[in-house]
Every structure is written in structure tokens, then in C-alpha cells.
Amino acid sequence: MRVNAVNKSLFYNVRQHANxxxxxxxxxxxxxxxxxxxxFSSKSLIDVFMLGQLSEAGIAAVGVGSRAIxxxxxxxxxxxxxxALLAAQHWGAKDNKGLRETTALTWLxxxxxxxxxxxxxQFFASFVMQLASKDPSVIALGVEYxxxxxxxxxxxxFTASLGAGFRSIQQPGISTFxxxxxxxxxxxxxxxxxxxxxxxxxxxxxxxxxxxxxSSIIEVGLLYLYLLMKSHLLKxxxxxxxxxxxxxxxxxxxxxxxPTTTNFxxxxxxxxxxxxxxxxxxxxxxxxxxxxxxxxxxxLSFLMGIANASGVLVGNHIGAKEYDKVYYQAMLMMIIGFVxxxxxxxxxxxxxxxxxxxxxxxxxxxxxLADTFVSILCIGIVLRSIPTTLVVGILRAGGDxxxxxYQDVLTQWFFGIPIxxxxxxxxxxxxxxxxxxxxxxxxxxxxxxIYRLKSKKWINNLVEAKG
Numbered sequence: 001m002r003v004n005a006v007n008k009s010l011f012y013n014v015r016q017h018a019n020x021x022x023x024x025x026x027x028x029x030x031x032x033x034x035x036x037x038x039x040f041s042s043k044s045l046i047d048v049f050m051l052g053q054l055s056e057a058g059i060a061a062v063g064v065g066s067r068a069i070x071x072x073x074x075x076x077x078x079x080x081x082x083x084a085l086l087a088a089q090h091w092g093a094k095d096n097k098g099l100r101e102t103t104a105l106t107w108l109x110x111x112x113x114x115x116x117x118x119x120x121x122q123f124f125a126s127f128v129m130q131l132a133s134k135d136p137s138v139i140a141l142g143v144e145y146x147x148x149x150x151x152x153x154x155x156x157x158f159t160a161s162l163g164a165g166f167r168s169i170q171q172p173g174i175s176t177f178x179x180x181x182x183x184x185x186x187x188x189x190x191x192x193x194x195x196x197x198x199x200x201x202x203x204x205x206x207x208x209x210x211x212x213x214x215s216s217i218i219e220v221g222l223l224y225l226y227l228l229m230k231s232h233l234l235k236x237x238x239x240x241x242x243x244x245x246x247x248x249x250x251x252x253x254x255x256x257x258x259p260t261t262t263n264f265x266x267x268x269x270x271x272x273x274x275x276x277x278x279x280x281x282x283x284x285x286x287x288x289x290x291x292x293x294x295x296x297x298x299x300l301s302f303l304m305g306i307a308n309a310s311g312v313l314v315g316n317h318i319g320a321k322e323y324d325k326v327y328y329q330a331m332l333m334m335i336i337g338f339v340x341x342x343x344x345x346x347x348x349x350x351x352x353x354x355x356x357x358x359x360x361x362x363x364x365x366x367x368x369l370a371d372t373f374v375s376i377l378c379i380g381i382v383l384r385s386i387p388t389t390l391v392v393g394i395l396r397a398g399g400d401x402x403x404x405x406y407q408d409v410l411t412q413w414f415f416g417i418p419i420x421x422x423x424x425x426x427x428x429x430x431x432x433x434x435x436x437x438x439x440x441x442x443x444x445x446x447x448x449x450i451y452r453l454k455s456k457k458w459i460n461n462l463v464e465a466k467g
Contacts, residue, residue, distance in 0.1 A: 080161050
């Protein structure tokens with residue numbers, strides 16, 4: 001009887017928070033974030049699609065190269081996520097000075113990290129490619145792609161830092177608008193430089209890399225010009241940068257950034273490990289995986305939009321000390337993420353034939369394998385729905401970064417990756433079975449994440465002492 005009463009009370013409180021204001025705020029924040037996530041994911045999809053008109057080796061090379069670039073981008077994402085959760089709580093506490101200083105520190109830390117990334121990838125691109133492929137043509141093309149594209153990390157450091165700030169103050173549409181400009185430029189430059197139009201030479205995969213760098217530089221310039229012209233709240237200068245480097249503020253930021261960035265780093269490393277494992281099945285499996293990876297990223301964009309919007313709302317409510325509202329709305333956002341992902345999965349399954357028909361360079365065997373991969377993906381993204389909403393959005397926004405780190409490391413590196421590696425190397429399973437094994441880790445995350453949510457131990461006010 002007591003259990004039923006508790007469940008009814010929980011259901012009643014969750015339903016009470018499912019009001020028009022909640023759904024309006026969630027939509028206003030989630031929609032532009034989702035759109036921006038789709039645009040960001042489309043960058044690699046556009047490269048794969050356009051190069052997919054040329055050769056399977058080009059598709060495989062960009063697939064591996066994009067994973068490597070994604071891995072480095074995730075390092076910056078870990079830093080900007082820290083900035084976002086602190087900025088959201090500063091905004092909830094109406095601390096504009098702290099908001100600007102946090103944005104400045106986020107950009108500075110991200111830029112320093114980006115410089116290290118660029119330096120390393122100039123010298124170790126060949127090593128990275130050899131981890132995932134033994135095909136000399138794939139390796140040569142991938143090295144060229146990685147070495148050029150890595151320079152875009154300096155632009156990503158700026159746009160991601162400002163994007164985190166815009167999300168925190170519930171203005172994600174601004175960064176989405178400029179991301180859209182960057183995507184349009186990327187498509188145009190890809191068309192010109194890959195195929196050799198408007199008097200330019202046909203550069204193939206090198207042209208795709210150059211297009212990525214040039215379009216990202218222009219995006220940064222336009223975004224910075226906007227901040228100056230509007231005298232925007234997030235506009236920071238040397239004064240804010242210096243103030244953000246005060247020992248207590250810097251220590252507080254790094255204390256949160258280290259586990260968060262480590263979490264993102266190990267998770268992204270795991271994704272690259274999965275790419276390397278798929279590479280053991282041959283170039284055909286690697287090419288099919290390269291096609292389905294950006295499709296997966298676009299499909300998950302809707303879930304990422306809800307997860308990031310959840311993080312913003314959770315951070316704002318914690319900063320305002322509205323702790324009951326935080327808990328019950330978190331429950332509601334978890335359910336919404338699950339339902340939306342089921343709808344996306346259904347739409348993806350219905351449209352998979354049309355999507356794969358766009359990749360004309362695929363052999364019939366690779367095309368059939370990619371079709372099977374997409375069918376598996378339709379189930380996989382549903383499995384990822386609740387853990388993603390909780391870990392990426394809700395728990396991390398509450399400052400529960402260590403739990404998120406421990407869970408990801410244990411499920412991915414001590415369960416998912418070893419089983420998939422054994423399947424590919426020792427048992428010699430087919431590419432379809434190996435791809436299915438990539439989603440096993442999410443089953444364990446369901447139970448741990450939901451248990452942590454119900455415990456309420458994840459709710460931490462990180463800016464209360466700063467007023």
C-alpha cells in the first residue's frame with residue numbers, strides 16, 4: 001500500500017509540473033539546440049555524402065578521420081559543458097558578472113586545449129589512421145584529411161564556448177543561426193573544392209578538409225562581430241579573462257572540468273575504439289560504418305536537444321534554489337526524451353532506403369550491410385534515450401560529474417568494448433553482429449542512471465557561495 005501511495009504521489013507531482021510554461025520553455029530551448037546539433041552532425045554527413053560520389057576508400061577515410069576529429073572535439077565539449085553548467089546556475093542566480101567571467105574562462109581553457117590538439121594531430125595522424133585501417137589508400141587519404149581539418153578546432157573552441165553561454169541564458173537560437181551560416185558555407189565550399197567548380201581544381205578529400213576550416217573561420221568572425229555590434233551580455237574582454245583566472249575561480253572550474261572532460265574523452269575514445277574494432281571486419285564494414293555514423297549523429301540530435309535543454313532548465317532551477325521543481329521536471333524530461341526517440345527511430349526506419357540511395361559509390365554488398373546497420377541503429381538509439389537524457393543533461397547539470405564519469409568508464413571500457421573486441425578479433429563475428437554489440441553497454445546504464453536520479457544526490461548548488 002505504501003509503495004502504491006508513493007508511486008501515485010510521484011505521478012501526481014510529475015503531472016503537476018507538466019504545465020504549459022514548462023513545455024514552452026523546453027521547446028524554446030530544445031528546438032534551436034536540436035537544430036544546431038543537426039547542423040553540426042551534418043558537417044561530417046555532408047563530407048561523407050559528397051565524397052561518396054567518388055570512391056569507397058574516400059568514404060572509409062573520411063569516416064575514420066571524422067571519428068578522430070570528433071574525438072578531439074569532445075575534449076573541447078567537456079570543457080564547454082563545464083562552462084555551461086556553471087553559467088546556467090549563474091544565470092539562475094542573476095549573477096551576470098560571474099556569467100561573463102565563466103564564458104571567458106571557458107573560451108581560454110578551450111583555446112589552449114585546441115592548440116595542443118592541433119599540434120599533436122599534425123604529427124600523429126598516420127598513427128591514428130593505422131589504428132582503424134590497414135588499407136594504404138584509406139590511411140593516406142585519412143591523414144591528409146585529419147591534418148588539415150584539425151585547424152578548425154581553434155574555431156570550435158570559440159563557437160562552442162559561446163554556444164554554451166547562449167544555451168545557459170536561454171538564447172540558443174543565436175548560435176544556431178551562425179551554425180547554419182557555417183553549414184551553408186561548408187556545403188558551397190565542398191561543392192567547389194571537392195569537384196572543382198568555379199575555376200578551382202578538384203581536390204577531393206583535401207577540398208572537403210579545406211572547406212571545413214574556411215567555413216569555421218568565417219563563422220567565428222561573424223559571431224564575434226555580432227557580439228560587438230549588439231554589446232551582448234556574453235561579450236567579454238581582457239578584463240573578464242584576467243578576473244576569471246583568480247585562483248579560487250580557476251580551481252573551481254578545473255575541479256569540475258577535469259572529471260567532465262575525462263568523461264567525454266574516455267567516451268569519445270571508446271567510440272574511436274569501436275571504429276577500430278569495426279575496421280577488423282574489413283574495408284567494406286568500415287565503409288558501411290562510416291555511412292551510418294553521421295546518420296546516427298543526426299538521429300540522436302533530437303535527443304541531444306532535449307538532454308541539453310534539460311540541463312539548462314535544471315541548472316537554472318538549482319541556481320534559483322527551486323529544488324522540488326528540479327526533481328519532478330527531471331522525471332518529466334526523461335519520459336519526453338524516451339518518447340521523442342521512439343518517434344525518431346520509427347521515422348528513420350521508414351526513410352532508410354531513401355537515405356542510403358544517396359550514396360551512389362557503395363558496392364551492392366556494402367549497401368546491403370549499411371541497410372542492416374541502420375535497422376540495428378533504429379533499436380540502438382531507443383536504448384540510448386534515457387541514459388543520454390540523464391547523463392548528458394540532468395545529472396551533469398546538477399554537478400554529479402563523478403557519477404557520470406564512473407558509469408561511462410565502467411560500462412564502455414570494462415564491458416562494451418571488450419565484448420565487441422572479442423567478437424571481432426577472437427570469434428570472427430560478422431560486421432552486423434559486431435555493430436549490434438556496440439549498443440550492449442546502454443542496457444546497464446538504464447538501471448544505474450534511473451537509480452541515481454531517484455536518489456536526488458545529484459542536486460548540487462555550485463554557485464551558492466558566490467551569491
